[in-house]
Amino acid sequence: MLNNKKTIVIYSSKSGFTKKYAQWLVEELHCDLKEASSVSASDLDAYDTIIYGGGLYAIGLNGVKLITKNFDLLKGKKLVVYAVGATPVREETTEEVRKANIPTEQLDHIAFFYLRGGFDYSKLTLIDKFLMSLLKIKLKKAKDPTTDQKGMLASYDHPMDFTKKKYIEPLLQYISK
Numbered sequence: 001m002l003n004n005k006k007t008i009v010i011y012s013s014k015s016g017f018t019k020k021y022a023q024w025l026v027e028e029l030h031c032d033l034k035e036a037s038s039v040s041a042s043d044l045d046a047y048d049t050i051i052y053g054g055g056l057y058a059i060g061l062n063g064v065k066l067i068t069k070n071f072d073l074l075k076g077k078k079l080v081v082y083a084v085g086a087t088p089v090r091e092e093t094t095e096e097v098r099k100a101n102i103p104t105e106q107l108d109h110i111a112f113f114y115l116r117g118g119f120d121y122s123k124l125t126l127i128d129k130f131l132m133s134l135l136k137i138k139l140k141k142a143k144d145p146t147t148d149q150k151g152m153l154a155s156y157d158h159p160m161d162f163t164k165k166k167y168i169e170p171l172l173q174y175i176s177k
């Protein structure tokens with residue numbers, strides 16, 4: 001078990017999956033935990049290590065700009081970002097998401113992890129429900145659906161939760177280095 005008082009985990013979570021990983025991280029790190037909407041860049045000055053987690057929405061990492069837009073202020077700190085999405089862990093997807101959300105010049109300074117979350121249609125906002133309804137129409141039209149597409153369609157009726165505490169292990173290892 002690690003004990004690091006100068007670490008904070010910040011999360012932005014629409015349906016609870018990213019929050020669950022944030023709480024697991026705090027259980028292990030015994031550090032501060034804050035929801036992104038209650039944090040401003042100046043609050044981060046007090047910390048040596050900042051872990052930011054956000055859900056993935058059309059490849060965009062919810063709220064990550066708190067880190068990337070304030071990168072100059074955060075120089076010298078250990079910066080870790082984790083993305084939580086419904087899709088299975090695949091190296092090429094992780095790399096695509098990393099590059100889409102972290103500016104090129106920051107890639108070497110921000111450690112990035114992808115953790116599998118889940119999908120709960122009932123917890124979405126009206127806008128997200130609308131967007132997902134459009135996707136559902138597209139998925140239903142697919143002539144030869146992939147396993148991922150079939151899984152996605154099934155999750156509209158039955159919430160899926162793929163989170164596992166053990167998935168935070170590589171991130172914890174990085175923090176302890």
Ligand SMILES: Cc1cc2nc3c(=O)[nH]c(=O)nc-3n(C[C@H](O)[C@H](O)[C@H](O)COP(=O)(O)O)c2cc1C
Pocket residue numbers: 012013014015016017018019054055056057058059060062084085086087116117118119120124128129131132
């Ligand atoms: C409109 C919308 C777009 C999404 N886009 C992606 C995506 O691009 N990649 C992915 O893996 N999951 C995607 N998802 C699924 C969410 O990332 C997933 O449910 C995640 O666990 C949400 O985490 P949160 O509840 O902490 O925000 C999307 C979900 C919605 C509603």
